[in-house]
Amino acid sequence: MKAIIFDFDGTLANTLPICDYAFQSVFKEFDNKQLSSGEIRAMFGPCEVGIIKGNLLHENKEQAIELYYEKYLEKHNDLVAANQEIHDLLLEMKRKGLKLGIVTGKAKRSLDISMKALQMHDFFDVIITGDDVIEPKPHPEGLLKALSQLHVNNHEAMFIGDSNADIQAGIAADIYTVGVHWLPDIQTMEFSVAPHAYYKEVREFINSLPAGMTQ
The missing domain is CATH 1.10.150 (DNA polymerase; domain 1)
Known part of the structure; x- marks a missing residue:
């Protein structure tokens, strides 16, 4: 990974x-x-x-x-509070030497507002917004672009999302796809397509990762 x-x-x-x-x-x-x-x-x-x-x-x-x-x-x-668990998760992933990316349906303008407010910009190696694709999720276009820019293949990556469209896009891109419901407000209560894994707690996800999971 x-x-x-x-x-x-x-x-x-x-x-x-x-x-x-x-x-x-x-x-x-x-x-x-x-x-x-x-x-x-x-x-x-x-x-x-x-x-x-x-x-x-x-x-x-x-x-x-x-x-x-x-x-x-x-x-x-x-309306949007910083989340220490998410911050710690991103720090842990960077410590493990993993490349990090975002694939979102948001336009760059609103994403920039949120990432600036939450001080998240420095964590990510690639960001694909709704402005960067022709076909939004559940189409895998955004994920395939992210993989290309990260210079990794689909079997070297994981995609994490909270909505049906996320899970469908991850499966369509043939990426190991994780469904999460670890924040208070989520888009999809139940997934119509089963993700490869599912977590309701950030800490549970971190604990599931192999200790040697690095580049």
Whole structure:
């Protein structure tokens, strides 16, 4: 095992509440719709720009996109707390000599806001966002790009995610795929496709790794 690739929302950071808040603000402001968290998360797949362009009825999509980022930044510190267990996990993986990557449906703009706030930038060797792919998860395009940029093959990597789309993408890329529900807010309660492994606690995952798992 040479590399671990992570999803972001619901896997590395408890950012789903801020996504909900920003989308709810946009759809209320522009379409006068009150959307539930479930309704919002049912639209996930494309990045936030794609979600707004594909689902907002109001013609002023660009202004709506700007409001999304304004709201995402405005409440980020209130709704997204740093997680010491995740921080320790990333430190442990780097200590083991593993390459780390992110493959997320988020656009680079919102990911940068979150990673700056959570001081995560220095951990990762490659980051693939929703801006970098034509086909979002569950398509494996993002994972295949990450593997290529990390210079590892699929059998030398692991992918960790919390949603159905994550698990499907990992399986489609023929990567050892781990489902996790270790943060308070998650996208998928039950996976429709079985991951190779499943963890509800960060520490449980760390303890499962072989002591000599390095490059």
